[in-house]
Amino acid sequence: MSQAPGADRETTTGGRGHLCWAFADVGEFVAGARAFLVEGLAQGKRVCVAAPGDVAELGRRFADVPGFDDLLDRGAVQLRSLDRLYETDVAVDADEQVRTYAAETGAALAAGFTGFRVAVEATRLVRTPAQLAAFASYEHTVDRYMAAYPFEALCAYSVPTLGTEVVDKLAGIHPRGNVEHVPFRLHGWGACGAVALEGELDLRSHELFGWALERAAAHWGPGEVVVDARELTFIDHHGLLGLAEQAARRGITIVLRTRRFGAARLVDILGIDGVRVEQAA
């Protein structure tokens, strides 16, 4: 968890400004959120930090950001308490949540900012399996919005509260983040319904990928779904059979764009019908 969020070049490119930030204590959450906040401010964006607890208390944690009071006064920084919003274990409504953020992004642009980014301490949104499933659906939906609009998010999750298994699942469905031992990323990519699959899929990811795929594929189709796998360095036969199973069950064709030869060979010898491999440059 040493990498500062948003440290690499892809931060502001569409769809990639969506981070999974695993933290062990409040200090780690604040460190991640602060770096995300400072970077956003430098890019002229409005940045919102939302977390459980008292807003004044939250503000004190970021008070060392230069000019913090002024940033609050002119709306460049917003602080929100999630206490009232998330008192219950209600599951997030993906479309409703995306509409809310779209309105806030529009408001930020209208106020003269270059975009909107939000750092959310989202642990309490994913405590039950039903919440987790709903949130996974939301993550996939919001990726597509982010690909087309200047909206970015850092989703922070407490590892001690949720456990490694849950946080790993969440890490696999974010484009980026600080959970480096999760070897793949499956996320929405573009308003037209494309999907990105990055990293590598092998023995280590069988269970995680099955879970992520089941959540993501619920949004796919009809017809052909392009999976941009140019940044996928390896996929084993389990991964391909997983894609094939989704294709068969949902009556769709998955077009896997890859730079490697291996996937096409496996699809051929396994006689997989629902997945078409396209060689990308």
Added chain:
Amino acid sequence: MNAPDHVALCYADDTELLGVGVPFLTDGLDRGDAVLLAIDPPRAELVLAAVDRPEKVTVISTDLQYVRPAIAIKSYRELFARLVDGGAGAIRLLGEIPDPTPAWDVWSRYEATVNRAYDQFPLISMCAYDTRTTPAAVLADVTKTHTLLARPGTTQPNAAYIHPLTFLAARLPAPPYPVQHQPPAVALTNPTPSAARTAVTSRAQAVLRPDDLDDLVVSVSEVVSNALTHGTAPITLTLWTTPAAVVVTVQDNGPGPNNPFAGLIPTPTPTGGGYGLWIAHQLCHHVALTQTPTTFTIRLTMGDPLA
């Protein structure tokens, strides 16, 4: 369904080949069977010239069909399934593996596996071997792996036939390539599939074509995953390179698969397993399995280590 008839035809000249092969095919044509011929082109021409209705015989390219055993089985199973779906009541095949001797260790596995691999098809398969060019040791295995022996004028049960499981259990392990006596380029203990792929890529990319490299990387990854899932630690990966080949062994300390046909026939499981070893057999130029009670070694070869 019962095991298919698996006939050996060991012929000493063209007369013997035609004397047995032509009546075999003609009988099939008379019965309305699907009739297939997979022998090298010059001999195929001889056979076709002697058959009554050569246009009814489907000629199969031996170069494509017999690339290696696992591919031959996959390809034949797909072909037989199409023929049966198309209404064929029975299938007759006269085939000859082109130059089986250099890789006889795997082709002998093939011959022992044929009965199982094709047992859902109404097949009579006749395998031709030229006794002038086939070594005695290979011919000895041929007589052990075929249920029937054909001679001009007669086809009889083969008294020397032994059960495939007995035959496979008695096979000698493949001898090491000379390069395996040299210090390896890579030796890893308990590698992750990812580490195995990285090691293979870094050492093999100077030797292999990009598609062969990817095929080897996929195969090694699958085999290492199998070892981690089913094998007994420690698992060792060893890699050697020659100017024209890459040889990789993956060894674990378990007994290996208890299925003697492992790798030649896929054995899918509900969880998507059962394909790893079969994939390696499809993709690699040569695969050797060596089992002892306490070790299981898979050797994957891409290219020709003897070149």
